[in-house]
Amino acid sequence: MKKTKNIPYSEITPKSDYLNRRAFMTGAAALGVAGLLDSRQSMADATKMQTVKSPLSTSGLTPTSYKDITSYNNFYEFGVEKDNPAQNAGKMKTRPWKVTVDGLVKQKKTVSIEELLSFKPIEERVYRHRCVEAWSMVVPWAGYSLSELINWAEPLPKAKYVQFLSLEDASVMPGLREINLNWPYSEGLRMDEAMHPLTLLTFGLYGEVLPNQDGAPVRVVIPWKYGFKSAKSIVKIHFTSDQPRTAWNDMAPQEYGFYSNVNPNVDHPRWSQKSERRIGAPIFSQRQPTLMFNGYGDQVASLYNGMDLKKNF
């Protein structure tokens, strides 16, 4: 893989915007009270990433706090409760890490996480994140468009879908025995969805490498789809001609469709999708309306022209 040129300093996102807490940390450490600041510890342990600005980032949004993004997670490999991933994911080893690209490609390839990280400039992309459970966040992700990797992978013309397979390692993932999902976790996209510039191959958030509970070391983020479509801790990217199996669709096809686009007009069979609870907001102002395609309709609605979105939910 070719290395990227050095990024001009002027393009690097100013960290001070959201990292004032770092200054606070330094001050606190100087006073010898760093040990009291456990909640900030994960932030201090994280490694910085160089990011560049992107026109594909959503403007006008206030990101959810780093603490909430990294302590309120659905990552069932590490347990079903929201705080389980933050408690349990630390044992997962993210180095060395390799991603295999296979299926309908010119040639099967394996790539290391270091190569992936240096392949293209890492962009900061602030996206809305809407969970199928009717809660939402705003996350400043760091990564580059998945299309860059797909172009490099050289899929054959027959390839119509991409499947993502996540790590399955029972020695560090207590959730594998707790929940009878069809492991390893798998997700998938139609090729045009995967090639869409908004679909992000993601390595970090808040300008830091991804914490394990958020899907380290590499995941995808598809901002106009429910969160479970955005597979975490990916070890394999598989190109197919037929619609691939996906974990939640296997479990309950009537509840979790292959497309799972955010859609306030199509309710989950058991609850409404018309509105959502914004994570981190005060209790009486948490609720807000859910937007069609999670607010990305201008960019992605054309992917679904002529499709009945009630049927293809």
Place this chain on the structure above:
Amino acid sequence: MNKRAIVALKFAVWLVCLAPLALLVYRGFTNNLGPDPTATVTHATGFATLRLLVISLAITPLRRLSPRLSWLVRFRRLLGLFAFFYGCLHLLTYLWLYSGFNVSAMVDDIAKRRYIMAGMAAWLLLVPLAATSTNWSIRKLGGKRWQALHRLAYVSAICGVIHYWWIVKSGVRTPITITLILAVLLLARVVWSVRQRATRQAGVVTAG
């Protein structure tokens, strides 16, 4: 158990039963309800309802284990009413934080969502029980009829457990513990009533 011990224990039960609410209020005032405060309040009140209901249903089977445990019955009403109290708070979180008191949205929602229907049924079944929880009601209805009516507590708990299963994601098995406890309590009643009948029949035969 002497009177003083009962009074002291009742006081302790009050404290324990009020603890979930006190904790929520404290967390609310200290701005510490977690990333998803609506869910925190909903889960806390829901769990308190179901747990207290199941504990109140454990009183009778436990009491039957030994005559020395007969004093337990004096806590049943208190526990049952606290279950109803948390059930009301749980319902309020739905009416307020989920529906914003929008009646038409609510009617639409209840008709479509079976988990809300099950939860609503569980709460509605508790209403007549709370209303007839006084000694006056027991006298007025007569022991037998009152007892028959209050067996609805089991139906309510079953609805509550179904409500729980229907809201968790498919494949998630967290409601299993409370389901098993409730099943054991129900089974204990069935076993007891079968044995009672057998004893009575044996009595009849001997007498004949």
